[in-house]
Amino acid sequence: MKNIKRYLAIAIGVLMMACSADDKIIDQVFDTVERGLILRTVNTISSSFNIFDTSSEWGVTLEVQDKENGNLLQEVRVFVSFVDNTTAGGDLSTGENLIVTLTPADFTTGPFGLPRGDLTISYAEALAATGIDFDDVEGGDQFSFRLEAQLTDGRVFTNNAAGTVASGSFFSSPFAYVSTVVCPPTVPTPGVWTINFQDSFGDGWNDAALVVTIDGEATSYTLDNGASGTTTFTVPDGAQEISIVFTSGAFDEEVSATVISANGNTVVDISPNPPVDAELLDYCLNNL
Template identity: 50%
Template sequence: MRKLKIYILLAMGLVTAMSCSEEKIVDEVLQTVERGLVLRTVANLSTTYNLLDPSSTFGVTLEAQDSEGGQLLSEVRVFAQFVDNTVVDDNDLSSSEAQVATIPASAFSEGPFGFPRADLIVSLSEALTGTGTDSGIVDGGDAISFRLEAQLTDGRVFTNRAAGTVANGSFFSSPFAYSAGINCIPVTPVIGDYELNLTDLYGDGWDGAFITVTIDGTDTQYTIAGGSAASFTISVPDGTTELVFTYTPGAFEEEHVFELLAPSGETAAAGGPGPTPGEIVLNICS
């Protein structure tokens, strides 16, 4: 029994020593680690550019968080680079990185949790002009990448390239970097014959799911009543002012796949398995 008591006392002493040691380490870290700033992504305002609309924008809402409640922020510098994802004959036309905007601390206003917030919005024309990119070389599938630099009032700079920065996704959603894809979203209906191909991976129909095509207020639904596939030709006549494709889900969504070919023959949209419900965004560059 005496040995047991001794072991218990020794164990308690070891735990106490470890606890004291950990407290000292924590205190030392808190006293010596340099604190910086994160730019938390509060909301995505728009994440895709429309090549057919130079005024289309990329946008996010940022929230500055630091040890002084965001008061250490001096400004946020915005850098952009055109990324050529449609390289032809090994001729990569990607641009160098260039600064395209600056958001001063005065542009931030207090958010609902007491931290300063501001919207970062850059149009496609601003991004291309700022990076020295000729719009004639841009194609659907290319992208604009963004990198942010947050400068503090004491001169320190934080970005996704700096040691100590919360980078490339984190608990705080503070990547300091974003990518906006460039699509060709028609601003007016593209006329001609579309080909809609539906597939059910199990082979028993679309289980209540369907695609609705709205042409000038007239709705037509397309689905697979049974079997593994179905194809439809959708004619969009000259003079059409409204053309909307919408996906409505059903049961067993993991079985549903579709592809929509534009009159030019290029893939205007595709989805599945498990297509995203709602309006189908078209990408028609030719």
Template identity: 40%
Template sequence: MKKMKIQSKIFSILALSSLLFTACEEGNKDIDKIFDETTRGAVLRTISGGNAVFNRFDTSTVWSVELEEQDQENGGLLEKVEVFVNFDDNTPDNGETTTTEALLQTLPASSFTTGPFGLPRVSTSATFQEALDALGLEEGDFDGGDVIEFRMELTLTDGRRFSNDNDSATLNGSFYSSPFFYRGNIKCLPPDPVGGDYVLKLMDSYGDGWDGAKITVNIDGTSTDYTFTSGSEASFTVNVPCGTSTLVMTYVPGNFEGEHTYTITAPTDELAASDGPSPSPGEIALNICKDGPCTMAK
């Protein structure tokens, strides 16, 4: 079965590789077609950043993004980009919080510089506190699990405006990566590790284990790898002693990443993390808002 799987994957890779030489060309045709056939084309391409994690306990944490603007005059029509914020309340336990979208920043054309492809680029950022202030939110209005939404609105010199409501699926889902919209996910990132038992549930949609992927748990400098080599899922209980100084969980990718998902349940019974298919590599941010058993035992 594994051989068939590998053969299938290899066939898919070969099929895809035959398209690689035309992918960029087709992408260029997409945007050229927009610019040639209509006067309504403009793109805000995401170069880096965009989505972020805000620490519920640290309002100095930062959202940032680098953008590249492109229009039929290669940036000559750019007037400004406005950054708006709104709030998505996903935690009804602390009451319902409603907001009206608010203007956070205005980026005039003069704040852009010329990028490596001759198109205007700009980098911008905002702290969690700046977003809260713009929305008029205070302590108690938000919690881990809520989301700060960032919406970009591009204005051209002739007055036309573009945002996520008139963004085409072609540009949003392609190489051009032009969503005009990003999220700052609010998570409770405890200043000190929460002691107790964590439950790691690892899942593979094909049913042949995690193909070399693993979650590494480092407790006060001692690392342990958690993975499985056969079957559809495996669960592990990881005890973090009370008084632990450092706790770092890291996802390390393997092969066939599209098959992998995981969940991590905290000692407080909260869903501390989940990801996949194709989980993000690197350190896993644990969202734990409640007091753990070690705190309650004091």
């Protein structure tokens, strides 16, 4: 019985020592580990700029998270740079410039009790901040945004800071974003459009065709036989969108064609072996 009591006392002592050691480790972690801040991406408002509309906006909804429920935030600085992905006329890419600074006043309390706010930047603002001329931007170019969050103690967190969560769903906090300049479909000129077909072998398009889609309604046009031919279609008044794609046939290496808009512009000019199921209209030209 004495041995049992002795062993029990030893076990309790060891357990108490272990708990004490664990408590010290936990206390040490809380005392020595430095915690920072993340800017969680709650929602993407818009991921691109419309090349034809300088009022179009890129934007995200941000949520501030830190150990004081967002109260450690002093400001968020937003920098922008231009990335020239179409460098035929020379690379016009720029370095970073400060475009806007957010303060705690720009955030309101969100559903989790944390500060939330929308960060939106217009195409015009991005052009002005980078010094890029409107006419020098082409579809596919990009504006890069980098965020710096400064805490009240002076520490700064950005996309190259330790602890940044660059991926994931709920806790996505990249501190960096890209807005691509896109060319959305433009309104087509109403009236009669013309398709001129050619076939180098002289036996028609052999099941190849041009598929014209106007406001969601698709019609196929082809050259049934011969070396050349012409057909027309009508874009009605009020039509908002047109698409033209090529569908493959037996001898795509023989086919070519042009499409002429009702305004007289040649808007499609394909050579043998045209791209299959790809948009043939270049919306960036804004010539429909």
